[in-house]
Amino acid sequence: LIVHIRIRDVFSLLIAGLSILTGFALYFLFPRDLILVHGDTLHVVRRNTHHDIKLSDIIEVVLVYGKRIGWRPYLDHLRIKYLDEGRVRTLKLGILSWDSEGISELYGYLNLFRGRYGYKVYVKESWLPELLRDP
Numbered sequence: 793l794i795v796h797i798r799i800r801d802v803f804s805l806l807i808a809g810l811s812i813l814t815g816f817a818l819y820f821l822f823p824r825d826l827i828l829v830h831g832d833t834l835h836v837v838r839r840n841t842h843h844d845i846k847l848s849d850i851i852e853v854v855l856v857y858g859k860r861i862g863w864r865p866y867l868d869h870l871r872i873k874y875l876d877e878g879r880v881r882t883l884k885l886g887i888l889s890w891d892s893e894g895i896s897e898l899y900g901y902l903n904l905f906r907g908r909y910g911y912k913v914y915v916k917e918s919w920l921p922e923l924l925r926d927p
Contacts, residue, residue, distance in 0.1 A: 849875040852912040867892045
């Protein structure tokens with residue numbers, strides 16, 4: 793009887809461990825945004841939508857760092873404000889949909905061409921970056 797209880801406990805722990813591992817695998821393998829820069833156009837593919845953003849249509853690029861008490865600022869998201877068919881739209885790239893190295897690399901690329909295309913580039917720090925609204 794004691795052996796059966798222990799075997800049952802081992803199986804339940806094994807199933808719980810597998811479900812946790814599956815959750816982590818889905819989190820890290822979850823489809824991310826695909827961003828390609830081709831010529832003067834930024835191609836963004838999100839799930840089943842596709843955005844083509846010309847660098848000349850970009851109004852501003854904002855790199856947002858979050859702050860916590862006692863911690864260093866952390867990269868939260870990159871926000872691109874652009875014109876699309878006469879309307880101002882905002883594209884937010886968070887670190888869950890793109891890794892922080894990729895966001896930093898894209899920010900560096902967009903910062904490099906800001907003089908040529910005439911858009912503004914900012915770096916902001918916020919205590920509540922997920923609540924940060926457009927100015």
